[in-house]
Amino acid sequence: MADQRVAIVTGGSGGIGRASAERLGADGFAVVVHYAGNRDRAVAAAGAVTGAGGRAVVAGGDVADETAMAAVFDLADSEFGGVDVLVHTAGIMPLAPVVDLDLDTFDRVQRTNVRGTFVVDQLAARRLRPGGAIVNFSTSVTRLQMPGYAAYAASKGAVESLTLILARELRGRDITVNAVAPGPTATPLFLDGKSQQLIDQIASANPLGRLGTPTDIAETVAFLAGPGRWVNGQVLYVNGGAA
Template sequence: MTTPTTPGRVAIVTGGSRGIGRQSAEHLAAAGLTVVIAYANNDQEAQDTVASIQAAGGTVTAVKVDVSDEQAVETLFATAEQTYGGVDVVVHAAGIMLLKPLAEFTVEDFDRMHRVNVRGTFLVNRQAARRIRPGGAIINLSSSVVELALPTYAPYAASKGAVDALSRILAREMRGRDITVNAVAPGPTATDLFLDGKDQATIDRMAKMNPLERLGTPGDIAEVVSFLAGPGRWINGQVILVNGGAV
């Protein structure tokens, strides 16, 4: 699932085979970046994303990666460097969401979610901090639910609060290297991750939380990601709420 090497900027997008990650990968490829997609499980979705980017004239590689595995993440970055010469943009969109009232949440579910959402962010950002080239950008996917404080979201929001803290502090640790670090925090967005397990009444209610009275789309979020990866160089160390005004 590789196309020939081309010069220019290179982006790694974790969670890049579906939802916000896929749209972000497609937007970056359309902007001329070479894209390395990291995905967890679904080979067919990854192949479909690669085919879509290739059909539009983009250069792309897909790599199967568990972002909570230290060696696998290191190998992902090494693959990008060996294949395309370096890494300029890292979009960390990989994550899972498990929803239950806190009193009903199991330790196993809590640990599973934090292993992906927090440990994964730590591992991906650590490699990015070590390897990304000057002029680069690190963009983590957080969630507006940190501010919305919705029932059943407590452990998930806690994992994304960790993403916010890591992003803000890493931005300061990149001082002098011309590298920006930001987090993008979507509100309710029409992805499989969000829609799974929700009835239509819940979806309709959450769609009306913002003044625009609709769910976000993966494309809405990807536009902000693409801006931060490119012209948005004066935005740094921020958590950007992308939710149509719900917060």
Template sequence: MTISTSSTTPRVAIVTGGSGGIGRTAAERLAADGLAVVVSYAGNPAHAEEAVRVIEKAGGTAVAVKADVADEAEVAALFDAAEERFGGVDVVVHAAGIMLLAPLAELDLADFDRMHRINVRGAFVVGQQAARRVRSGGAIVNFSSSVTKIALPNYAAYAATKGAVDAMTLILAKELRGRDVTVNAVAPGPTATPLFLQGKSDAVVEQLTLMSPLERLGTPDDIAEVVSFLAGPARWVNGQVLYANGGVI
């Protein structure tokens, strides 16, 4: 379903972490839905430009913009670029994040601080700009994780950052009362992305696959479908964390 601000002007989406993984798939899906997409990336311009080329080849509209999600000046410039190029911002999908795993007792605090900066501060900084700039009828979609409920060993620090995202999401939805802007989070379960599969043995991957009653890992397309729903037709879904995990919990 495509919702336009007018009969001739497409809606505009910013997707952080849009150059790879679930973020890229979400960017491609939103472009296929008819939105103009700003593919935000942190450090790999080649991947971001490739994402733009794929979207344009499929008939969509996209541009790549570099921004450190934890840097308020760079995020403000990201939103400026979207407004200057496309006239405004209707949807913000905050998919940027990192995952560093270790038992709580063994995790290097430098890794904890790095995850906190990107996953928590980044969500806060992007959320600030989104709250100030998203137009009426728009949507803010954060990325959480089902691991906040599954509580897998080695995920304590990562799950803590996503618990913070959950709290920000639910509170921001209430703070935007009267704006006609929805705020939700998607919480993927085990999903076959390079970020998820990195460092896991075949036995571990099989164990995680069987956690779902559907007996498979999720795919980026599965998650992008939920993002598309929240970004477009789901106007009565607000202040929610949607667990897209195939029934793991």
């Protein structure tokens, strides 16, 4: 299957990452499901792809570690023959007001979310085949200005800048670079630590009257990874009209 397209999905053990891996698998991609800490969930995600008739392997590593992430790209090469698409969903979201946030936590957010994006985007820029796509992840909080999200939103503002500049730097390569900016989405990352009352309040504030689902976000990922070739250097707000 030398002509099969190949995708790496970072954070593939998480809600949006797993949904994206499964959707790309259904679209015919061979998928490398990356995980940082939860190998069992990554294996389950890969199993969902192979169980539906697709091809998938798992790979672990810290997204901010260039050696570990180079090994993920190497695995894609050895298992599937190359890489066409990077879907970079991996990230962390500790929340606290600016006045209270521990600076070590701030540094950890920037290392994972900013350096991690730079590391995997750099590898993708060097190694993706023509016709490929880089799909980074931002957040609608960069528009919503929600208290408590300053460190996270700051990191994602940096991701947006990196995305827009890299798209221009890859002129002539036939590689698109975009960022998906979800709104409130029913994933463990979002739901953790929130009361049901707060979750219901956030859901009801959306014009469509609900939270997003990982599948909603994966639809946009699949579009950018596949037919959406004329969308490049953009941040797509995928939030049901929340912002």
